[in-house]
Every structure is written in structure tokens, then in C-alpha cells.
Amino acid sequence: MESLLIHHIGQLAGIRSQSRPLKGNCLSDFLCLENAWMLIREGRIAAFGSMEEDWRAGAHAGVGVHVIAGSMGSPGSDVHTGGSIREIDAGGALVLPAWCDSHTHIVFAGSREQEFVDKIKGVSYAEIAAKGGGILNSARKLADTPEEDLYYMAYARLVECMRMGTGAIEIKSGYGLSTEAELKMLRVIQRLKQNAPIPVRSTFLGAHAFPVAFKNNRDAYIDLVVEEMLPQIQAEGLADYIDVFCEDGFFTQSETERICRAGMERGLIPKIHANQLNRSGGVQAGVAVGALSVDHLETMGPEEIACLQGSTTIATLLPGAAFFLRMGYPPARAMVDAGLTLALASDYNPGSCPSGNMNFVVALACIQMKLTPEEAINAATINGAYAMGVGQEVGSITEGKKANLIFMRPVPSLAYLPYAFGTTHIDRVMINGEFLDY
Numbered sequence: 001m002e003s004l005l006i007h008h009i010g011q012l013a014g015i016r017s018q019s020r021p022l023k024g025n026c027l028s029d030f031l032c033l034e035n036a037w038m039l040i041r042e043g044r045i046a047a048f049g050s051m052e053e054d055w056r057a058g059a060h061a062g063v064g065v066h067v068i069a070g071s072m073g074s075p076g077s078d079v080h081t082g083g084s085i086r087e088i089d090a091g092g093a094l095v096l097p098a099w100c101d102s103h104t105h106i107v108f109a110g111s112r113e114q115e116f117v118d119k120i121k122g123v124s125y126a127e128i129a130a131k132g133g134g135i136l137n138s139a140r141k142l143a144d145t146p147e148e149d150l151y152y153m154a155y156a157r158l159v160e161c162m163r164m165g166t167g168a169i170e171i172k173s174g175y176g177l178s179t180e181a182e183l184k185m186l187r188v189i190q191r192l193k194q195n196a197p198i199p200v201r202s203t204f205l206g207a208h209a210f211p212v213a214f215k216n217n218r219d220a221y222i223d224l225v226v227e228e229m230l231p232q233i234q235a236e237g238l239a240d241y242i243d244v245f246c247e248d249g250f251f252t253q254s255e256t257e258r259i260c261r262a263g264m265e266r267g268l269i270p271k272i273h274a275n276q277l278n279r280s281g282g283v284q285a286g287v288a289v290g291a292l293s294v295d296h297l298e299t300m301g302p303e304e305i306a307c308l309q310g311s312t313t314i315a316t317l318l319p320g321a322a323f324f325l326r327m328g329y330p331p332a333r334a335m336v337d338a339g340l341t342l343a344l345a346s347d348y349n350p351g352s353c354p355s356g357n358m359n360f361v362v363a364l365a366c367i368q369m370k371l372t373p374e375e376a377i378n379a380a381t382i383n384g385a386y387a388m389g390v391g392q393e394v395g396s397i398t399e400g401k402k403a404n405l406i407f408m409r410p411v412p413s414l415a416y417l418p419y420a421f422g423t424t425h426i427d428r429v430m431i432n433g434e435f436l437d438y
């Protein structure tokens, strides 16, 4: 297989020799190499360095690459693989690890812009939900949609996200709310996992809302999730994670714990929706069950922050949802100062954030939550990768990791990315060492 040598990278950003999630003040650790080259072999980052060094020949010897190349532009050969080396000029691009979007709901059957208009006219998200709109609206649409159609719609959204720089993604069920429809959603995610070129992780969110038929018999629905859905999900190996919407009007703290523990018995790791609309006990429930992440966290008090301080649970913030619902943002600064591990994700879904644009998420994190550009990019790459269990594979410029990269047009500085928000900075996206051509 041909290796790829990329030269004249203006800035190679997000370099780490060791891969681990970044806590508290370490969230601002950010290494950027000016005027760099990178060698990609078999879809992975094989080596990188400064153009100031003898980059085409001797510079590589130290990392065992031994590029033997003629004049600029003529192909060399990679003695490591015996194959040829293709060279490309990055033209001064800023190269970053691709975004790692650890919280999405991209399997859905239809949009909900009528609710969006209702909200403009003053109806709240909670009121829409209480009237059978919201998640239940999406569940009705999904029940009537064949698996095949759902797959193609979700694949199109996945491609849309990749084109905006996403190089790894987590996808949840949760618009099924019946055994048949939840399994249908999870099978769609399974197919995305098999066919998409980026890492995909699957989360079972059967406990997203109570179906109307179970409104007055909550325990019966939880029994259905625990006793009927989970065994089939385990049998078919359909999920990596278990999620619960722990919120007033949805699932309580103790119901959340019960469902998470049942999922854990079936081999699933908890990753939960907590404290979006209220201080619901979701953070406490997540920490009690050792959740990989608790997500949303728009409503946080000192107790919730203290609770996360003593844990390894990642705090995943979804500022696109707070923006879209016109809610207060999570207290990100206080959370960093308290030493928490923060990740950023899109929450792409038809109700509370109909966008998977991680570039905008990073800009919002800086503009509205006062993360620095370096902190926000780390939260959306390396920490996002860990928040979905793919931290050893993607999320940083590290030898051996997948070459899932964003090539930004030349910009004056890293800070220019969130500063000039809304501008498309992305020139090209590389997945597994190949540029996307769609």
C-alpha cells in the first residue's frame, strides 16, 4: 500500500506523545508544530516532524521510516513497507485531529421544525414534551419508517458530519420506545458501524421517555427495558453503552440507577443524559454507577461539581442544545477549575439540536462558556474520543493513531477558528489516510 508524505503543513495541532483524557488545567495542554510534515502509512499516522529538519530523508531515520526520495514531487519508496510514497503539499494548511462527537441521535425519521416554530412563539421544550410532542413525536414517526429508509437517512447525516470534520461518532437509540423499534434503531446503528469509514459507537437509550401507554405505569415500561429489550440487545451484541434521560418528567435518579445497573449486567457501560432541564440527580446517579460520561449538565450546583470531582466520569457538554433551546449554558469554567474532565459533543437530534456541526460547537464553547480555543479543541477531540471509548484510536496527532484529520485553510492562528465562527474553515477532511471525495 502506498504511503503518503504530507509536507508544508502550516501548523500541525493537537500533538500528543501519550494519549489520555485531559483533566482540569491540563485541558489547555496543546502542542502545535509550525511548518511540519507528516507520514501516513496504512491509514495511520506513522511519523511527523518539523520542515526545518531534513524532512525528506535523514529526518525520518530516527523514527524508522527511511524515506528514499528523489527531487521534490518525484515518488520515493518506503523501505518499511516496500511500497511507494506519494507526496502532497499541504499548502500551509492548519491540520487538526478530526472531531470526536461522543453524543448524537442521528437515527431519526423526520425533522421537527413545527415544534421549532412553536418554541419561537413561546411554547417551552418541556411543554411540547408534556403534550406528546418532542421525543414521542419522533417515536411515532420512527415506528412508521422501514429500517432500510432509516439507514439511508442516518448514513446521509453521518456523511454530512464527516464533511464537517467528524472522524468518530457515538449514536444513540431512543426514538423507538418499543422493543421492536428500539432494536430497529440499534440494527441501523450496527450497519453504520460496519459500513462507515469512521469509528462508530452504539448506545441503547430505551429509557429516553415513557411511551403514552405506560404513562401511568412507569415500572412496567422499565421492566420492559430491563427484561425484554436488554436481553435481546445483549444477544445480538447491538450496543456498547446504556443511556437514560434522567430528568424531571422523564426518569428519576433511582430509576436511572436501576436501568444502568441492569445494562451493566448485560455488558453495557453507562453514559447518561443528566441535568439538562433540572438538577435531577442525574450526575449523582451517573457517578454512583461509574458512568463513562454524564452529558448535558446545563443545571449544575456545587454538589454536582463536587460529586464529579471524586470520580472518573467525563462531563460532556452539548452547547448546541443550550443554544437551540435558549437555555443557560453549563458552568464550564467552574468545572475546569474544579479539575473535571470536560468533553464537547453536538447532541445532533431533531428536537434540541438539529445540527452536527462540531466547528460551531467549539465556537459556542469559547463564545458562550469561555473555554479557550485550546481547551475547546481538546474537549472536542481527545476528550470526546475517551468519552466514547476510542481514545487510543483517534483524537490526537499521535503515532499509530488513525489518520482522521481536518485540513483547515491557512488561518492566522488557532484562535481564528472559533473567532471567525460560521465561516467554513475546512478545506478537506481525511479519513483513514484518504481525503473524502464526497
Ligand code: NIG
Pocket: 105, 134, 135, 138, 245, 273, 276, 321, 347, 349, 350, 351, 352, 353
Ligand atoms: O439530548 N434530552 C433528551 N434527548 C435529546 C433530545 C431529544 C429530542 O428532543 O428529540 C437531547 O437533547
Ligand code: FE
Pocket: 103, 104, 105, 273, 347, 349
Ligand atoms: Fe442527547
